[in-house]
Amino acid sequence: MTDNMQAMAAMTRAPILDPAGSYTFSKYAELPFDTADILAEFDVSLKNASLQLPQRLPIDSKSLEIELQENLTLVDPASEIARREALIFPILKTVCKFMQAPLKIEYPVRVNPRLKGTFDYFIPTPQSLVVIEAKNADLAKGFTQLAVELIALDQWTSSPVPILYGTVTTGDTWKFGLFERQARVVHKDINAYAVPNDLNRVLGILFGITLSIPEEGA
Structure with a gap:
């Protein structure tokens, strides 16, 4: 299927969300639809890639590993x-303690009836970070929820x-995304x-994101 045909198919696809419906962030992880189709409801596309994420490791992680x-x-x-x-x-406490940044837990956010709920964890630095725990240890469904939270x-x-x-995590596995x-x-x-x-890798990414100086011009 060509790009034009895919675009036409997307234009003619029936909505999968109720335009008048109310959805919490966690509800999106329960829906039986493909992540890309859910994001299309918000005029957002999905790409899978090996991301080159920011990395910094300003601490010795040995004590945390122990x-x-x-x-x-x-x-x-x-x-x-x-x-x-x-x-x-x-892990998140270690990052926030070093940065002297607050760690918001079950942080409530409401944009509209389709974008509302709580972020499991939120680090409000200049380059902020949303962290969610994958419910039922399902990273795929958890990423759907994470993507919607980034849109919110x-x-x-x-x-x-x-x-x-x-990032979405089961605790022992971490997967990152960006919008x-x-x-x-x-x-x-x-x-x-x-x-x-992979603790050093995870910490390095968490620090790399939250310690980075963001570029303006969104």
Whole structure:
């Protein structure tokens, strides 16, 4: 199918969301539709790529690695609460503590009835970061939710940064994405990183995003 034919098909496709309906962010992870089709409802496209994400590692991560390994020996991260307490929160706390930045938990955002809910975690630095925990440890569905939250953040924030970043995690696996605001494209990283094995990589990306000086001109 040519690009023109795909564009025509998209134009004639029936809406999959109720225009008068009300949707929370977490609801999008429950819908049976393809991520690209859901994003098309917001005039946003989806691209899969090996992303070249910002990276910086301004700390020695050894103590955090030991803490995570100890947590995993003490706690079975089978439940969402266990994953949050044992893996996700210690990593994000480390980032925010170094930066002296707040860590917003269950942060409420409302743009309109189709874009509302809470960000599981939100780090409001000049180059802010949205972090969500994949419900039922489903990264694919979790990324759909993350993508919609980035679309909401685009409309909600007054920041002029051209790119918005986010990550979805099960605690032991992290996947990143970004939203090109002007082009209206969500990019999904085809790579995933394991914790604690890839801890330096995950920390490096988290610091790289939140410590970067954003370019204006969205």
